[in-house]
Amino acid sequence: AAGVIQSPRHLIKEKRETATLKCYPISRHDTVYWYQQGPGQDPQFLISFYEKMQSDKGSIPDRFSAQQFSDYHSELNMSSLELGDSALYFCASTPQGGIYGYTGELFFGEGSRLTVL
Amino acid sequence: QQPVQSPQAVILREGEDAVINCSSSKALYSVHWYRQKHGEAPVFLMILLKGGEQKGHDKISASFNEKKQQSSLYLTASQLSYSGTYFCGTESADAGGTSYGKLTFGQGTILTVHP
Numbered sequence: 001a002a003g004v005i006q007s008p009r010h011l012i013k014e015k016r017e018t019a020t021l022k023c024y025p026i027s028r029h030d031t032v033y034w035y036q037q038g039p040g041q042d043p044q045f046l047i048s049f050y051e052k053m054q055s056d057k058g059s060i061p062d063r064f065s066a067q068q069f070s071d072y073h074s075e076l077n078m079s080s081l082e083l084g085d086s087a088l089y090f091c092a093s094t095p096q097g098g099i100y101g102y103t104g105e106l107f108f109g110e111g112s113r114l115t116v117l
Numbered sequence: 118q119q120p121v122q123s124p125q126a127v128i129l130r131e132g133e134d135a136v137i138n139c140s141s142s143k144a145l146y147s148v149h150w151y152r153q154k155h156g157e158a159p160v161f162l163m164i165l166l167k168g169g170e171q172k173g174h175d176k177i178s179a180s181f182n183e184k185k186q187q188s189s190l191y192l193t194a195s196q197l198s199y200s201g202t203y204f205c206g207t208e209s210a211d212a213g214g215t216s217y218g219k220l221t222f223g224q225g226t227i228l229t230v231h232p
Contacts, residue, residue, distance in 0.1 A: 031218065033218045033219070041224075042119075042204055042222035042223060042224050042225050043159065043204070043220075043222050044222075045219050045220060045221070048218060048219060056218075056219040058219065088156075090158060090159070092218065094218055103164070104147065104149060104161075104163075104164030104166075105161040105164070106149075106159075106161060106218050106220070107161075108158035108159050108160075109158060110157070110158050111158055
């Protein structure tokens with residue numbers, strides 16, 4: 001079965017530019033999470049969506065926004081990029097947000113590496 | 118608040134055992150363990166829920182002491198494939214167990230297994 005698909009895998013942007021990352025969850029997974037991982041750092045939770053509604057918010061800058069669409073894919077939009085935004089951005093998905101079907105396992109995509117110059 | 122992992126790094130020979138600890142100052146609902154190889158996605162190992170439990174599969178097991186808000190990951194008879202960075206991720210109890218997947222990760226423990 002196909003896993004979580006993220007695109008693009010690599011992205012290079014200049015400061016103050018914008019970037020959009022896409023995430024396609026595993027089929028029948030209706031909950032999507034975004035994590036940011038800086039070099040040598042642990043993953044930091046940004047935001048999550050369940051059934052197209054924002055379910056939780058973490059340390060996501062105001063310059064970033066995200067949404068989940070009717071087909072459950074999600075996009076993370078980043079504007080006014082800063083050097084510190086350079087990181088690996090992971091999307092993860094789980095089936096059926098809530099206790100029904102949630103086993104605790106986050107299925108991570110391979111990540112999108114953003115480099116801001 | 119970020120859980121604290123110890124040790125920060127471990128170097129083993131194949132076949133040796135290791136213990137990685139994860140400690141939180143907050144009451145926890147669950148503890149998750151992940152392994153990440155360089156440049157790759159984190160891979161789920163197991164989840165332990167409050168109530169204090171122990172879990173395991175193959176040669177990797179873990180325990181969760183709810184009273185101490187501590188979890189330990191046990192790796193026995195290590196293999197080369199065990200090398201990577203191990204993260205514990207926690208869900209706080211004050212979320213009532215509803216913050217599914219909103220994890221606060223520890224800083225990671227780098228495990229290196231040599232032949």
